[in-house]
Amino acid sequence: MTMKMLTPAFAVQRDTDRCIRCRVCVNQCANEVHYMDEDGWMWVDEDRCVGCQRCGVLCPTHALSITEFPMQFRSNRYWTPSHIREIYAQAQTGGVLLTGMGNPRLYRSFFDHLLLNASQVTNPSIDPLREPMELTTYLGNKDMDKPDQEKPQLRLKVPVMFAAMSYGAVSLNVQKSLAMAAREMGTMWNTGEGGLHADLREYSPNTIVQVASGRFGVNPDYLQAAAAVEIKIGQGAKPGIGGHLPGEKVTPDVAQTRMIPTWSDAISPAPHHDIYSIEDLAQLVETLKVATGYTKPIAVKVAAVHNIAAIASGIVRAGADIVVIDGFRGATGAAPLRIRDNTGIPIEVALAQVHQRLLDEGIRQRASLVVSGGIRSSADVIKAIILGADAVYIGTAALIALGCHMCQCCFTGRCNWGIATTDPHLSKRLNPHLGAEMAANLLRAWEHEIKEMMGGMGINSVDSLRGNRLMLRGIGLERHELELLGVLAAGE
């Protein structure tokens, strides 16, 4: 038995002068916020609203506006509205709070405290419209015994890839959009732990397949099809936590792709049950190399946690060709809220430390470094590269390009934008051809911006940017933070 304690989170306001009773809002809202009674009156059930803005955006007369519900708790700097709301929710359900997307809390973003350099007088800036500007990046082990015995390399025309999002967590149309955009832009998309759908086999040369703790969809064909294989140990949104795709999302198509029974829960254990230590990881890396005939780079993805520099070093020594580090801003389709908001460390610091550690140990050549978790713009990309990354993954930014409005309710399966859902009616709202164009446009725009910034610095190859920390200055950072990031302060 529960007692009502809360106002709705959002207020839905309808301008009745504008509303033409077309019922677009009724049809569009999978949460059933809007309905029309038999007399033609429009009603709303605001308790169901998640603030995804689908109705407001599609309303042909802009009669709808969605705002945060105006009633406020009595002001308290310590007991914030979210603390109070979360306690009410737990008092009613007795459950772990679930959420979606990345950590939204106000921790310091180091990206926002770093400034780029530019050339003046002593060094000419370069105009990317007149001079070649190279973003081509190769991922893989570059430490070779003989010059002609190169290990497999992954070629990226732009150092930005689409992060792992599984079919099941997102709709097939999302994966189609990203796969097409990756092919168009000469980069990679990642299957996540959900197998590779038959319709996406044609994008194999631009596909990274994931092997995660549930081993869903993993078979010899799957490994052969990929350009690279990624072992997923953890993700930034929920380090140390496994995954759970609820049975109601496991449609026949999802089930077939994952190689599991229809409508059954798909549970990825927290650890790989064949990896309880670093030497076990080395065996899986080697196994996958053997399974793919030493023709593909093997990546290992981990969440950025406290001891990340030592962990990354171990991963390189375990034979990984690419180390992927996902920061604490990394997103997810579903995670326990407390874990998402309180676990892990910022990607900027993790990256700076890992890059330096691999250099100090003389093993930086043995693996490429890919980072993810909260990359919001081309400026974040270039800063990550300067801190030492070879490339980045974007997940949230890619979904926003496809229409995501960050309502953080991915886990409900009722995504009105057709993204985080397997419901066929909702999924078809995302046209994969349009989606591909928007995702490719995002990369194209970022590519232009990165070239402009590089040209300003007088650098015409991304190779010369990687780890070039003199190109960054910190602003508003403490001395120890500057030291961790390996950058000087603005003015120094």
Next chain:
Amino acid sequence: MLRREGEIRIPSGCAIAGIINRQGERFGGSDIIASIANMHQRSNGLGGGFAAYGIYPEYQDYYALHIYYDDETARQLTENYLNQNFRIVVNEMLPLRPLRRIVDAPLIWRYFVRPREEKLMLTHMGEDDFIFQAVMWINDCLRGAFVASSGKNMGAFKGVGYPEDLGEFFRLEEYHAYLWTAHGRFPTNTPGWWGGAHPFTLLNWSVVHNGEISSYSTNRRFLEMYGYKCSLQTDTEVIAYTFDFLMRKQQLSLEETLDVIAAPFWTSIQKDAQARLRRRYAALLLNGPFSIIVATGNGLVAVNDRIKLRPLVAGTRGNYLYVASEESAIRVVAPVLEKIWTPGGGEPVVGLLNDMEGLTAVPDQQSRSA
């Protein structure tokens, strides 16, 4: 307080010049001084220097160390270290000509040395590697001491001042070399530090450089993985170490080395081997505007950055090859040339001694008994 170079990184503009007699005939320092002096406006009196090859034939089996000291204490500490590790056959002050325009000169000493046999045995190192470590250690750890050059049958003469004044100060007219390079410097601040002047050297390598390496921090971090200590914090230092690393340690040819430091654009790479080199040594691409002259005992190579953001001209007459930032600096010493040209971006000008196959690193003296 202004921090001295070595504690802080300072960009600078410059003039460079080089002359080689490809028959190995030695000639005095007056031509190279005239050549660099012709480009007086390209420097600002805060640095200049010369490298000369073939000047110590009587000691050609010994490493010639030119060492700068801030004071007597630094010298004593360094000499203690040298005595422990090297057999020193000559230990003398470098002959100098005091000039009013050259001030604050450090104590400059010259040593001809070979590593002690027992030290080589203990460290399992070849002579070159031993010297390499010693130079790194002195520059990094011995305060007030700085190794200006450490090759065989060659030496660097550099300091704060205009290059033509430094030429007089170092009495270069008394030296005879078959290969000379020179540098006039225009640093953008700093009161000037003798160690910060060009050429930068390591073993037989010397580099004079006009430009700014925007990839410095990337190059440096990579080189540090292999034991190089960039104690001087200048771009030029990483060029010298890059050549040493690629050619001496990694045994790349000159052509391959140039494919790394001034790599062709991806779109114009034809050969797999070039692409592999570029991927492998991506962090050693020298990015930003530069023209450089890199010399070793058997020749020189002059090259620009790949989009030619700094000037470089080359000319030939008989057995002589001239390179300089400006044509006038060549014409002033060789008014009539058989050929004169402006190399394109990344396109090397190579001048080798006739009897040599190609530009190579210092011949590695692995045979300790030699």
